[in-house]
Amino acid sequence: MTAEQLRFHLKLYFIMGSTNCNRNPLDVLKEAIDGGITFFQYREKGEGALKDEQKLNLALQLQKLCKKVNIPFIVNDDIDLAIAINADGVHIGQEDEPVEMVRKKIGNMILGVSVHNHEEAIMAMNAGADYFGIGPIFPTQTKTDAKPVQGVSLIKELRDKGISIPIVGIGGIHAENAHTVMEAGGDGVSVISAISLAPSVKEAARSIRKSVDTNHSPI
Ligand SMILES: Cc1ncsc1CCOP(=O)(O)O
Ligand SMILES: C=C1C=NC(C(F)(F)F)=NC1=N
Ligand SMILES: [Mg+2]
Secondary structure, eight states: OHHHHHHHHHHHHEEEEEEGGGOOHHHHHHHHHHHTTTTTEOOOOOOOOOOHHHHHHHHHHHHHHHTTTTTEEEEEEEEEHHHHHHHSSSOOOTSSSSSSHHHHTTTEEEEEEEEHHHHHHHHHHHHTEEEEEESSSSSSSSTOOOOOTTTHHHHHHHHHHHHHHHEEEEEETTTTTTHHHOOOOOOSSSSSHHHOOOOSHHHHHHHHHHHHHOOOOOO
């Protein structure tokens, strides 16, 4: 997938694991897809996260839903799982394996990296990252060990320095604040709880999608 295609697909990047919803995750993903998400990440993490067989089975079922509608299916952290099920890509943080190592393992799968400052961004880009996850943009309860809230300053800084790699903002994002990420030069927003815990998952996804579609900054 070219950077341009990736840029389009990253508009509404839904991220979920079994611990992020109090319903069947398959139903939540189905409804999010109906609401217009464009990218999906399976992130099985935290208290009560599934392991081994259970994690593999859920991953395969979620992947099947994404395949049906041609939405890229990304696995967070677990490179071996991503390779085992031939996922479309992986997402890693600074505390995971080095980007160069992961790139060697996954070949030309999509490789997303969480970056929190200019140095991490340059390193990750030179090591072969395809997109950056930057945040937390706003306060979030979902990731208990999140770095300090940073707003859109790093997104702006990277764009001001002419760095055009696809970027999504993440952390506390919903329909009312998603536009700030787009206006700062982000290509899309990543969302967990504003969709996964919404009374109407479909409506939540639809409203955020509408917001990013109207605020798509012309590059
Ligand atoms: C995984 C992650 N990385 C930075 S904040 C965050 C959690 C985002 O969850 P929510 O969209 O519910 O704030
Ligand atoms: C910690 C994370 C930060 N960013 C992203 C993404 F939105 F995909 F870029 N995913 C994560 N799991
Ligand atoms: Mg990680």
